[in-house]
Amino acid sequence: MPTPPLNTLLRHPANRCGSLDEWLRGNGGKGLEAALRDPAALIPTIKAAGLRGLGGSGFPTYRKWAMVAAQPAGGHRYLICNGNEDEPGTFKDRLLLEESPHQVIEGALIAALATAINHIVFYINPHLKRATETVAAAVAQWQQCDYLQQLSQQLGTELTLEVTASPGHYIAGEESAAIEAVEGHFPFPRGKPPYPAVSGLHGRPTLVNNIETLANVPHIIHQGAAWFQGLGNGTCSGTKIYCVSGDVAAAGAYELPMGTPLQSLIFQHAGGITDERQLKAVFTGGPSNSILTRDELDIALDFDTLKQHHAALGTGAMIVVAEGNPITPHVAKYLDFFANASCGQCPPCTSGTREMARLTKMIASGCGTIDDFKLLSSLSEMLPGSGRCHLIDGAVTVLKSALSHFSHEFQDNLEQR
Numbered sequence: 001m002p003t004p005p006l007n008t009l010l011r012h013p014a015n016r017c018g019s020l021d022e023w024l025r026g027n028g029g030k031g032l033e034a035a036l037r038d039p040a041a042l043i044p045t046i047k048a049a050g051l052r053g054l055g056g057s058g059f060p061t062y063r064k065w066a067m068v069a070a071q072p073a074g075g076h077r078y079l080i081c082n083g084n085e086d087e088p089g090t091f092k093d094r095l096l097l098e099e100s101p102h103q104v105i106e107g108a109l110i111a112a113l114a115t116a117i118n119h120i121v122f123y124i125n126p127h128l129k130r131a132t133e134t135v136a137a138a139v140a141q142w143q144q145c146d147y148l149q150q151l152s153q154q155l156g157t158e159l160t161l162e163v164t165a166s167p168g169h170y171i172a173g174e175e176s177a178a179i180e181a182v183e184g185h186f187p188f189p190r191g192k193p194p195y196p197a198v199s200g201l202h203g204r205p206t207l208v209n210n211i212e213t214l215a216n217v218p219h220i221i222h223q224g225a226a227w228f229q230g231l232g233n234g235t236c237s238g239t240k241i242y243c244v245s246g247d248v249a250a251a252g253a254y255e256l257p258m259g260t261p262l263q264s265l266i267f268q269h270a271g272g273i274t275d276e277r278q279l280k281a282v283f284t285g286g287p288s289n290s291i292l293t294r295d296e297l298d299i300a301l302d303f304d305t306l307k308q309h310h311a312a313l314g315t316g317a318m319i320v321v322a323e324g325n326p327i328t329p330h331v332a333k334y335l336d337f338f339a340n341a342s343c344g345q346c347p348p349c350t351s352g353t354r355e356m357a358r359l360t361k362m363i364a365s366g367c368g369t370i371d372d373f374k375l376l377s378s379l380s381e382m383l384p385g386s387g388r389c390h391l392i393d394g395a396v397t398v399l400k401s402a403l404s405h406f407s408h409e410f411q412d413n414l415e416q417r
């Protein structure tokens with residue numbers, strides 16, 4: 001395992017600063033200067049570095065950038081910096097926006113230069129009041145500095161920045177829903193294709209990137225693709241901010257090399273399980289992914305390894321459950337969250353999430369019947385892929401994983417009845 005990097009994201013004190021001057025005196029500005037010297041090298045460098053989307057999908061960042069860059073020249077192009085962050089257990093983007101806004105903004109400026117984007121929207125959950133105010137103040141400082149003029153000159157058009165409140169609801173973080181919201185509409189996810197890179201905000205090419213993804217960009221451009229690759233784990237490069245919560249002694253956000261084993265994250269960094277109990281399970285990647293058990297503690301927490309184990313890294317949220325605490329109430333709570341978050345466009349999602357939440361709650365509280373259990377199991381088989389976006393798939397994934405690892409708990413609850 002390589003030594004944790006000293007100058008990425010949150011770890012280095014020079015990345016945690018208030019004023020733009022401070023940022024530029026420390027690590028800041030170097031990535032942007034390198035970008036201005038050689039804009040054509042940006043997409044190849046991001047490709048070689050292996051940066052992947054850290055908003056949950058793990059999609060190769062260079063592919064989206066290349067798709068936007070390849071659109072016919074002329075007219076507006078947009079970047080939405082996605083700071084909606086409303087998933088339980090995830091708080092990394094809030095930290096980056098509050099503690100280190102300038103590296104996110106610098107990353108966004110470099111992304112704009114790489115893809116000929118002329119308008120950047122910082123789209124932030126309004127519940128994150130301090131993050132919104134911090135970014136607005138930081139954007140105002142960038143608007144007064146020379147870099148913006150240099151970028152506008154390179155782009156051949158004025159580069160503008162805006163801070164916008166998202167609707168502050170989970171579904172508003174889905175990329176096409178975010179586009180709808182920035183247009184002033186209710187955040188209904190759109191059907192795809194067309195993809196945002198081709199037709200997004202106001203029908204124009206639009207790049208949507210997560211805050212953590214963008215925060216990596218200045219460092220990669222400054223220090224090079226090989227440096228970034230060296231921090232990671234084979235096909236998954238760089239670092240990851242893992243958010244650990246639940247039954248751990250030291251819940252928090254830990255920026256560590258991508259591929260850090262679950263065991264080391266929980267026991268070495270997050271202080272182990274509360275009251276020195278045994279680990280029972282981890283909701284890996286937040287509530288919309290699979291559950292890992294204590295037999296899987298050696299797993300490397302990166303996109304590809306987790307996929308091989310039929311799990312997913314998601315946003316990197318790890319919600320820990322100690323032995324002695326039941327799983328079913330957690331699952332019922334998450335299904336309730338998805339039912340409330342469903343936007344209502346797709347009947348299987350709207351009624352399916354509600355029904356799964358109701359049945360799981362009944363079973364968790366000892367009031368369910370065997371027929372409830374059978375219906376719940378059949379819904380988990382029927383519903384995947386039945387929605388326009390992945391919300392429904394997330395809800396089903398966590399349920400299926402609970403049914404597969406903790407079926408006995410569901411059965412015990414039925415017997416109690």
Ligand SMILES: Cc1cc2nc3c(=O)[nH]c(=O)nc-3n(C[C@H](O)[C@H](O)[C@H](O)COP(=O)(O)O)c2cc1C
Binds near residue numbers: 056171173
């Ligand atoms: C229901 C739902 C909610 C989402 N919420 C967020 C969010 O709050 N922030 C985010 O960056 N991505 C979120 N995503 C993922 C985005 O659709 C998109 O993949 C991401 O912003 C792209 O950025 P990246 O490629 O840098 O990861 C969500 C996806 C779904 C299906």
Ligand code: SF4
Binds near residue numbers: 387390
């Ligand atoms: S799957 Fe659910 S959240 Fe997604 S568009 Fe359909 S109804 Fe809305």
